[in-house]
Amino acid sequence: MLDFDFLRNICVASRAKIVLLVLDGLGGLSREEGGKTELETAFTPNLDALATKGMVGLINPVGPGVTPGSGPAHLALFGYDPVRYQIGRGVLEALGIGFDLKDRDVAARANFATVDAQGLVSDRRAGRLATEKCIELCGLLRRIKLDDVELFVEPVKEHRFVVVFRGSDLSDHLTESDPQKVGLPPCEVKATRPKSARTARIVNEFVRQAHEILANHHPANAVLLRGFAQHPKLPTIPEIYGLRAAAIAVYPMYRGLAKLAGMSVLTTGTTVADELATLAEQYTSYDYFFIHVKGTDTAGEDGDFARKVQVIEEVDAQLPTLLQLNPDVVVVTGDHSTPALLRSHSWHPVPFLLYSRWCRADAAREFGETACASGALGTFPAVNIMGLALANALRLTKFGA
Amino acid sequence: MLDFDFLRNICVASRAKIVLLVLDGLGGLSREEGGKTELETAFTPNLDALATKGMVGLINPVGPGVTPGSGPAHLALFGYDPVRYQIGRGVLEALGIGFDLKDRDVAARANFATVDAQGLVSDRRAGRLATEKCIELCGLLRRIKLDDVELFVEPVKEHRFVVVFRGSDLSDHLTESDPQKVGLPPCEVKATRPKSARTARIVNEFVRQAHEILANHHPANAVLLRGFAQHPKLPTIPEIYGLRAAAIAVYPMYRGLAKLAGMSVLTTGTTVADELATLAEQYTSYDYFFIHVKGTDTAGEDGDFARKVQVIEEVDAQLPTLLQLNPDVVVVTGDHSTPALLRSHSWHPVPFLLYSRWCRADAAREFGETACASGALGTFPAVNIMGLALANALRLTKFGA
Numbered sequence: 001m002l003d004f005d006f007l008r009n010i011c012v013a014s015r016a017k018i019v020l021l022v023l024d025g026l027g028g029l030s031r032e033e034g035g036k037t038e039l040e041t042a043f044t045p046n047l048d049a050l051a052t053k054g055m056v057g058l059i060n061p062v063g064p065g066v067t068p069g070s071g072p073a074h075l076a077l078f079g080y081d082p083v084r085y086q087i088g089r090g091v092l093e094a095l096g097i098g099f100d101l102k103d104r105d106v107a108a109r110a111n112f113a114t115v116d117a118q119g120l121v122s123d124r125r126a127g128r129l130a131t132e133k134c135i136e137l138c139g140l141l142r143r144i145k146l147d148d149v150e151l152f153v154e155p156v157k158e159h160r161f162v163v164v165f166r167g168s169d170l171s172d173h174l175t176e177s178d179p180q181k182v183g184l185p186p187c188e189v190k191a192t193r194p195k196s197a198r199t200a201r202i203v204n205e206f207v208r209q210a211h212e213i214l215a216n217h218h219p220a221n222a223v224l225l226r227g228f229a230q231h232p233k234l235p236t237i238p239e240i241y242g243l244r245a246a247a248i249a250v251y252p253m254y255r256g257l258a259k260l261a262g263m264s265v266l267t268t269g270t271t272v273a274d275e276l277a278t279l280a281e282q283y284t285s286y287d288y289f290f291i292h293v294k295g296t297d298t299a300g301e302d303g304d305f306a307r308k309v310q311v312i313e314e315v316d317a318q319l320p321t322l323l324q325l326n327p328d329v330v331v332v333t334g335d336h337s338t339p340a341l342l343r344s345h346s347w348h349p350v351p352f353l354l355y356s357r358w359c360r361a362d363a364a365r366e367f368g369e370t371a372c373a374s375g376a377l378g379t380f381p382a383v384n385i386m387g388l389a390l391a392n393a394l395r396l397t398k399f400g401a
Numbered sequence: 402m403l404d405f406d407f408l409r410n411i412c413v414a415s416r417a418k419i420v421l422l423v424l425d426g427l428g429g430l431s432r433e434e435g436g437k438t439e440l441e442t443a444f445t446p447n448l449d450a451l452a453t454k455g456m457v458g459l460i461n462p463v464g465p466g467v468t469p470g471s472g473p474a475h476l477a478l479f480g481y482d483p484v485r486y487q488i489g490r491g492v493l494e495a496l497g498i499g500f501d502l503k504d505r506d507v508a509a510r511a512n513f514a515t516v517d518a519q520g521l522v523s524d525r526r527a528g529r530l531a532t533e534k535c536i537e538l539c540g541l542l543r544r545i546k547l548d549d550v551e552l553f554v555e556p557v558k559e560h561r562f563v564v565v566f567r568g569s570d571l572s573d574h575l576t577e578s579d580p581q582k583v584g585l586p587p588c589e590v591k592a593t594r595p596k597s598a599r600t601a602r603i604v605n606e607f608v609r610q611a612h613e614i615l616a617n618h619h620p621a622n623a624v625l626l627r628g629f630a631q632h633p634k635l636p637t638i639p640e641i642y643g644l645r646a647a648a649i650a651v652y653p654m655y656r657g658l659a660k661l662a663g664m665s666v667l668t669t670g671t672t673v674a675d676e677l678a679t680l681a682e683q684y685t686s687y688d689y690f691f692i693h694v695k696g697t698d699t700a701g702e703d704g705d706f707a708r709k710v711q712v713i714e715e716v717d718a719q720l721p722t723l724l725q726l727n728p729d730v731v732v733v734t735g736d737h738s739t740p741a742l743l744r745s746h747s748w749h750p751v752p753f754l755l756y757s758r759w760c761r762a763d764a765a766r767e768f769g770e771t772a773c774a775s776g777a778l779g780t781f782p783a784v785n786i787m788g789l790a791l792a793n794a795l796r797l798t799k800f801g802a
Contacts, residue, residue, distance in 0.1 A: 029761055033454060037761075062800055063403045064781065065788030066411070069801035082801070083407065089802035109802070227802055341759075345799055347792040348761050373763050373777035 025297030026334025057377025079386030088229020096252025236262025300338030426698030427735025455756030458778025480787030489630020497653025637663025701739030
């Protein structure tokens, strides 16, 4: 892998534009032996035409066999080594809702959850609480008073919320209160380094008071906290590559990730058509666009093969809007695989397609897992995408004399 | 490459079973331009059926262009970076015969050899001495007395034996006495670090006395020592991955390697059928089985194309016994290539086949070098096999949120 200093030194000024279209959880599996995956099943004349003109391959987001979460998977797409740059879930969630995180704040991803009479977790998501209820309960939790610490409790969506602790000398080396399984009690939060001891006490006091307040709010009668984290300082895409970068994404998580990488997060609607309309509107203002489509992953996680096919077909139908803008480089891929068959993220490498005037087209005539497995790009680490895209935008100069 | 700490952290408990079937020296070359390799020539309906359901590729044991010995080649199959974890041949041979090596012992792989009247090596293997003769001569060599050092001389097979030096302050930074070629005299052993100076003197004294004792035992009138080594402490497969691991192998070398990786070495017979019978008997007691078939390599080293084909066909015929057990993950590959055409190990990447319910089958319809070169897995480092196998066994959890 080429490091940022290497790439920074060979980047040149340019007006060339790069569009990275990410279908979350794109990679899939066939339902029966010898069958087709979701992407192969979908009717995708526009993607197939682009694959014919372009080149394809498969990406490994983190490494062979590794199933990535959304955080590391997206960081890799943005050019960050996902093993080196590990970012806590709390920070991602906080950024995703537009929370103005300060340098020393400690943020945690939190769930409303259900505990039974014995205090054991019976549902880690409190029946996927309605977002309205989440907002209401977050309001109640804001009453909690902690010594010398300012507290923020911010709803996200359904059962999900963010807790931010602001004060001097806070530290994020903490274990989680989420036991990750039902049938166990919430865990006490412990410091994994001595300097986090005070923060651990503060967090446990927060949980204690939260459980008092929520006692009569079954099914949301408990909170589970995880992913304690402080703001990481990543080198940013504008700074490394000289790209004015923008993100078009609906879900907070991906907006947060993009912000961390130095992208401007654009206001957009909720459909693929809305997102591409935003792209068209803002097209002249940026050089690099990350467009995120969530529906493929959600359908995969729900085990809904047919709906995943539909979302892919919806994207394909909208693709001409994007291509009409005539970007110098178009990349279509996923952050990871979410086969409907597995109902979860998986380790399978992800279909990847790159088109530019200079790409050297391969023999692929369609965009699908099998075609990508024979593509000219082979199977390669996702972290290499940024370099490939920059090269195809003629944004990299010669290395060495 | 993902390090052991990374993998250890994402391993989850499971009952899923992994079987790694290694045909030693599997990769080959065709005898004429446009012809077929040994594996492609062999009639292998069972392997071809498995390739159809599974996915294929080619592995590089150590790196592109590197011809590996059995040690590094197997370590890579077991998930160890073979460049980082280098293990002396002496240790491997000692472990392979079940010798109870102590932490500070220095072990060497030794050959009985033939020297001519001028003291030049004329046969590095003393005409591939009978094992009975090897045992007898080892008995004679045990008479050697060395100051303050306990000596062990252990027969292995044919001309091969092991010498172990036990005492305080011994060290294995030594050059070899084996000149690796005929027509040269045995080399004096030298210390490559100052702390090994005393050990070098002890080893040379051993060789001097051995040559006195063997003077009238032509063709076994000399000894050649190489691979001086002390016991390495490898992280083990059970410890890293939580796998109960077992090895089914006939030859000492491979049994020793497996032991080093933390596998239980099972008692078995000498044929492929015996080995698979052992697999069936012990199937419930372990999660990971390494099965080693030596015949392919031996035939390759002998330049016997037809016999290598036969051994592959024998394995194919026995494969149903393995598949009947219905392992969650089956891997069939080699540790390296041994083309009969070259009569030796080679650098050629090795055919690789993985089947699991979740593997995402590729277009391959047979198991052979050409089919594997177009497989979905591409050409990849052997050290990645372990992660792929664990993923396909659903033994790895998500990395990051």
